[in-house]
Amino acid sequence: xxxxxxxxxxxxxxxxxxWDARSRRLFIARDRFGEKPLxxxxxxxxxxxxxxxxxLLAHPSVxxxxxxxxxxxxxxxxxxxxxxxxxEGIQKLPAAHYLTVEDGRVEVSQYWRLSYKTREPVxxxxxxxxxxxxxxxxxxxxxxVSDVPLGILLSGGVDSSAVAALAVRASxxxxxxxxxxxxxxxxxxxxxxxxxxxFLGTDHHEERLSVDLAANLVGEIGSWMDExxxxxxLLPTYLLSRFTRRHVTVALGGDGGDELFAxxxxxxxxxxxxxxxxxxxxxxxxxxxxxxxxxPVKTKNLSFDFKARRFISGAAYDQVARHHIWFGSFTPDExxxxxxxEALRGTSTDDIYRDAxxxxxxxxxxxxxxxxxxxxxxxxxxxxxILTKVDRASMAVSLEVRAPFLDQRVAEFxxxxxxxxxxxxxxxxxxxxxxVAPLLPPxxxxxxxxxFGVPVAEWLKGRLRPLARDLLSPERMRKRGLFxxxxxxxxxxxxEHGQANHRKLLxxxxxxxxxxxxxxxxxxxxxxxxxxxxx
Numbered sequence: 001x002x003x004x005x006x007x008x009x010x011x012x013x014x015x016x017x018x019w020d021a022r023s024r025r026l027f028i029a030r031d032r033f034g035e036k037p038l039x040x041x042x043x044x045x046x047x048x049x050x051x052x053x054x055x056l057l058a059h060p061s062v063x064x065x066x067x068x069x070x071x072x073x074x075x076x077x078x079x080x081x082x083x084x085x086x087x088e089g090i091q092k093l094p095a096a097h098y099l100t101v102e103d104g105r106v107e108v109s110q111y112w113r114l115s116y117k118t119r120e121p122v123x124x125x126x127x128x129x130x131x132x133x134x135x136x137x138x139x140x141x142x143x144x145v146s147d148v149p150l151g152i153l154l155s156g157g158v159d160s161s162a163v164a165a166l167a168v169r170a171s172x173x174x175x176x177x178x179x180x181x182x183x184x185x186x187x188x189x190x191x192x193x194x195x196x197x198x199f200l201g202t203d204h205h206e207e208r209l210s211v212d213l214a215a216n217l218v219g220e221i222g223s224w225m226d227e228x229x230x231x232x233x234l235l236p237t238y239l240l241s242r243f244t245r246r247h248v249t250v251a252l253g254g255d256g257g258d259e260l261f262a263x264x265x266x267x268x269x270x271x272x273x274x275x276x277x278x279x280x281x282x283x284x285x286x287x288x289x290x291x292x293x294x295x296p297v298k299t300k301n302l303s304f305d306f307k308a309r310r311f312i313s314g315a316a317y318d319q320v321a322r323h324h325i326w327f328g329s330f331t332p333d334e335x336x337x338x339x340x341x342e343a344l345r346g347t348s349t350d351d352i353y354r355d356a357x358x359x360x361x362x363x364x365x366x367x368x369x370x371x372x373x374x375x376x377x378x379x380x381x382x383x384x385x386i387l388t389k390v391d392r393a394s395m396a397v398s399l400e401v402r403a404p405f406l407d408q409r410v411a412e413f414x415x416x417x418x419x420x421x422x423x424x425x426x427x428x429x430x431x432x433x434x435x436v437a438p439l440l441p442p443x444x445x446x447x448x449x450x451x452f453g454v455p456v457a458e459w460l461k462g463r464l465r466p467l468a469r470d471l472l473s474p475e476r477m478r479k480r481g482l483f484x485x486x487x488x489x490x491x492x493x494x495x496e497h498g499q500a501n502h503r504k505l506l507x508x509x510x511x512x513x514x515x516x517x518x519x520x521x522x523x524x525x526x527x528x529x530x531x532x533x534x535x
Contacts, residue, residue, distance in 0.1 A: 007098055007111050011408045012143075015051060015093075026101040032112050033256065033406045034082075034095030034383030037391060040106075041090045047101050053090055054226040057519070062089070064520055069347055071482070071512075075330040075338070076352045078230035078508060079384040083108070086227050086515070095383045114378060116364050116371040119416035128417055129435040132410075136435070139407035140166040140252065148249035151176035152202070153240060153401070156192025158433055158444055159254030159263075163404055165439035167252060168200045177202040178244040178251070180209055180236045184455040186300040192443070199441045207243040209236050211463040214454075218467065222514035224396050230329060230508040231385050232454035238393040245399040255386050256405030259377045260414040261429040262370055262422040263449055265307075266326050270369045273315050273322060288312070297501050299457035306501055320356045323373050327381060329508040343482045356380060370419045378411075457503035461496050468492065468506060471513045480516065483509070 002009060004027065013035030017028045028049060030038045040049040043061035050056050057064055065088045070080045082092035093099055096112040123131065140163060144150060152164045154177040168175050177197050181190035190206055197204035217235050225234070244251050258264055279288070289312050295305035314325035325331050330338060332349035359379055364372040387403075394401045404410070414422070421431040433445040460468055470476075472492065477485035488509060495502040 004098060004100070004109075004111075013402070013406070017049060024102065027098065028093065028100075029098035029111075030093045030095055032096045032114075032408060033378070033387065033403075033411075035387050035391065035403060035406060037388065038093040039085060039090055040093060040099065042106065043089065047106065052226055053085060053087055054224075054519070056090055057087075057226070065089075066482075066516070066520055068343060069351065071343070072335060072339075072347050072349075072352055074228055074230070074512065075328075075335055075508060076332075077324055077328045077380065077384070078504075079388065080227060081355065081380050081384050095379070113363060114375065114411055114415050116368075116375055116415045118418050122418055125421070125431065125434065128421060128431050132413060132431060133435040135407070135410045135413055136162065136404060137166045137170070139404040139410050141170045142407070143252055143402040143404050144170060146250045149176075149247065150250045150252070151178055151244060151248040153177075153244065153251050153253040154179050154193045154196060154202075154204070155254070156189045156194075156196050156444070157254065157449065158429060158436065158440075159257030159405065161196045161254075161440050161444045162257075162432070162436040163252050163254050164196065164202065165200055165436065166404075168202065169439070175200070175202045176247060177204045178240060178247070179204070179206050180240045180243075181206055182209055182236075182455060183211075184458065187453045187455050192447075195441060196444060205243070205247060207239060209239050209454075211455075211459050213239070214459060215463050215467065218464070218510075218514070222518050225392060225511075225515060226519055227388075228512045228515040229385065229389060229392075230504075230511045231389050232456045232503075232507055234389050234393060235454055237389055238396065241394040241399045241401070242397045245397045249398075250400045250402065251394075252402050252404060253390065254405065255390060255401075255403045256382060256411070257429065257432065258449075259374055259382045260405060260411055260422075261432040262374055262419070263428045264377070265428075265449065266323060267370050267373055267423050267428065268426050269311060269326065270319065270323070270373060273311070274369075276311075276315050297498050299455070299461075299501060299503070303501075309501075318357075319369060319372065320353045320360055320376070323376065324353065324356065324380075329504045334505070337487050338483055340481055340484055368419055370423050371415075374415075374422075456507050457495075457501055460503060460506055465496065468510055471517070472506070472509055476513070480513075480521075 007029045012031065014031045015036035015038040017026060019026055028038060030036065037051055038049065039053050039056055041056060046061060048056050048059055056062050067084060067086060067088045070084045070086045073084060074080050074086065080086050082094040085092050097108055097110050099106065099108050144167060152167055152175060154160045154164050164177055179190055179193035182188040194204060214235050217238060221234060221238065292308045292312050295308060298305050310326050313331055314322035317325060332352060356376060359376060360372055364375045390401050417431060422429065424430040428449065437445045472488050474485040474489055477483050477488050491502045491505055494500040495506060
């Protein structure tokens, strides 16, 4: 009835393919935010598609090889942004896009874009908070419809706590909640999760992620993560999914709240960067930056020295590069030191942020830095990191995770609000906190964001050191021919001796090597179902 416009009438997570036998046309679509993945490629004249790369690798026409341009993207972002994948010849269908195959032609089109144009007239804060609470409550109710046991992934932060509170209000039965704890106090938020669960009266369950368990999980991840992802929170997400699956089959989470309501510290840091740029260059280069580099190296979660070093590492770049340097791993200069001469050949640092800059030009007002970065994070970080992490970790244990914040109506309403409703001074998620404050204990909306951090800096000095030294050994690096072996060894030495905190760089390399060893160096013939059409 609606043709290709049918996807505009869907609300939720999906990736599907329809074959029209009469017109001999294949139609493939992916949901608005990228909750579900879709990979495709044309090999030996055959169009192949699947929900994960390893299904495509099962086809005899597909020979896995590294896309060197995608490697540079991975080193910059911690993930490979669509439409590229880490494999040569395999592409990702971007979120909010559909694809048609007809008469041997493949066409990709975008069907939806989140507009950050402020709605006129602007609702009052009371009106906006009431409307937001109503939309979010309806989204939670919709996603609680299930024929199987359901629970809530609860961190104790405002997003997951809001989902839990609305679920409790909508349910006639006791709601189950699940969380992760750490032995390292600066990373552990389990006390907050327990307090929220107690306040709401949920049936709460908790699992601890120890360093020994983490070491075992790293090996497991290497067997099923068929595209490298450098987000260390993949470990607790996988453990939480596995633990939760013992009790329920479906879980609701708080993903999307940070992007829609400006929850990341980087948003106000951009404003600080504007002020920093006004400081005379001599003062920055001769006084401030050397002083920051001399700060004692700490490994606690979000330590001041780590944040200060990340800030100055990106401050000299434009908005797009700066934002992703703060979020990501290797700066363009660091990549030039890391990559071998052969790997550098035919690639350029100019290409790394090109697509991100294009998105910035297309989707936001360049004068509003907060909304521009929200737009980028929704299209890139949310889709390619957060949702990929959650989908892979949960699907590995057959747990379905749903995200009420990623309801189309919730997202469009959030985007229509003025930036000041989301980030007020240094107060993030202002209107969201105002909307859900009556449902939660006061500390939830008052405490600062901690994030789903993982103590990999200490682990790489201790329990994970032998694994990292083995996987990133000079012999292995020279055999790969991709990275400068001496540079990688220097990163490890400086980190282990406390001269620098290279946790992000080393973890990025470690995750890449785990993937490379499993899927490129010693690829296994993978038993998987794969769909294809003659192209």
